[in-house]
Amino acid sequence: MDPDFWHARWSQNQIGFHEPQENPLLLAHLPALALPPQARVFLPLCGKTKDIGWLLSQGIQVAGAELSPLAVDQLFADLGVLPAITQQGDLRCYQADGLTVFVGDIFALTPDVLGPVDAVYDRAALVALPDAMRQRYAAHLTLLTQSAPQLLICFAYDQSRFSGPPFSVSGQEVASLYGARYDIRALADQPATGGLQARAAAEQVWHLTPKP
Structure with missing residues (x-):
């Protein structure tokens, strides 16, 4: 997916993928991760999701990665927080209490720069990427987070009838x-709501735990 595509979506406010409230599947299934106290959770391609504010309210530290600086500016504005902004290589780093967001190409983010995380919450990253990019993304995310456990939300539908994003990931x-x-x-498999209803899409939640 060309970065210009996503920059245009944010600049034109074409962000139907953005949910106006916390994702109910996160609230229902976060306990599956069995997070330790003061856990740090990584949200790839996080946008300005309301899930970040909810996670922070639960005492969970959040790290995110997002391509669009406009999205991250709106995220911190929505939270009512003024971040400290620094440059870390090719990435711009926004920081506030309990929250760090790296702005730029997620493939430029390294394990040393991200730091340790206890888990990954992927609601809209894998499904935002076309087939040709998903293998590279999955390998990078696994390396980046040292195979941290994941809570992964995907959509499954007939991709031959509809174009993405979000793409179908079975x-x-x-x-x-x-x-x-x-x-x-598998933790959940239910009919998708919103605009994906027309695609007869299923919304599926997966719990990934690292093999010994």
């Missing part, structure tokens, strides 16, 4: 992308 593809490094367990 359970079979999740297993192909992550099965070598993770044990994968």
